[in-house]
Amino acid sequence: MFVKVCGLATTADIDVAAEAGADAVGLVISGTSVRGLDRDRVPALVAHVPDGVVSVLVVNDTPAAEAARIAADLGFDALQLHGRAYGRAEFEAAAEVFPHLWRATALADGPDTRVGALGEEILLLDSPRAGSGSRWDLSLLDTARPEGHWLLAGGLAPGNVAEAIATARPWGVDVSSGVESAPGVKDHDLIRAFVAAAKAAPPAQPSDVSARQ
Numbered sequence: 001m002f003v004k005v006c007g008l009a010t011t012a013d014i015d016v017a018a019e020a021g022a023d024a025v026g027l028v029i030s031g032t033s034v035r036g037l038d039r040d041r042v043p044a045l046v047a048h049v050p051d052g053v054v055s056v057l058v059v060n061d062t063p064a065a066e067a068a069r070i071a072a073d074l075g076f077d078a079l080q081l082h083g084r085a086y087g088r089a090e091f092e093a094a095a096e097v098f099p100h101l102w103r104a105t106a107l108a109d110g111p112d113t114r115v116g117a118l119g120e121e122i123l124l125l126d127s128p129r130a131g132s133g134s135r136w137d138l139s140l141l142d143t144a145r146p147e148g149h150w151l152l153a154g155g156l157a158p159g160n161v162a163e164a165i166a167t168a169r170p171w172g173v174d175v176s177s178g179v180e181s182a183p184g185v186k187d188h189d190l191i192r193a194f195v196a197a198a199k200a201a202p203p204a205q206p207s208d209v210s211a212r213q
């Protein structure tokens with residue numbers, strides 16, 4: 001089970017996630033998120049991500065091509081374009097600069113659920129309110145379940161991730177609010193507990209596929 005911990009804010013957060021066994025960590029640049037980092041802090045944080053852990057730049061209101069340039073310049077491994085602001089044209093513009101794109105969307109918005117439909121390497125299905133800790137109706141997957149490299153997100157936490165994996169059968173999971181002690185403040189014990197619970201859950205898909213390019 002591929003596990004991403006999102007919205008990290010300090011080098012200690014990164015160390016804990018990596019030591020716990022997270023496969024990917026997300027750093028958020030956003031004018032609307034409590035987890036939005038001052039841009040001058042991002043270079044040191046991404047440089048701190050150890051080899052073997054996928055560093056993901058997460059944006060929701062930065063123009064896609066600009067975000068792609070930041071991802072390329074700072075040496076991120078992937079760029080997660082989050083929300084309805086990013087359509088095919090934005091993905092194509094970003095891919096010209098930086099090819100390792102992840103598409104984050106809400107199933108309630110009726111997106112194309114084929115992984116790679118907009119050229120992305122990974123599809124992330126989230127609640128309509130990203131980063132809010134809100135769960136969503138996983139029965140929507142019954143008629144629109146993706147295949148391949150897709151992550152389940154939205155209101156996951158150490159205590160519900162195993163059940164969510166069993167229901168949704170994703171390739172991986174993503175968490176932010178559920179491993180925090182307060183909005184934007186990561187709780188290191190919760191990160192450890194989340195990664196352990198997700199890794200212990202029986203995989204619903206083969207894990208022999210890697211997201212690292």
Ligand SMILES: O=C(O)c1ccccc1NCC(=O)[C@H](O)[C@H](O)COP(=O)(O)O
Nearest residue numbers: 006033060130131132133154155176177
């Ligand atoms: O985390 C945020 O604050 C955020 C803000 C704007 C766009 C995306 C954001 N997060 C992206 C993620 O990948 C989150 O981990 C995902 O939405 C799940 O969040 P949560 O329900 O809080 O676990």
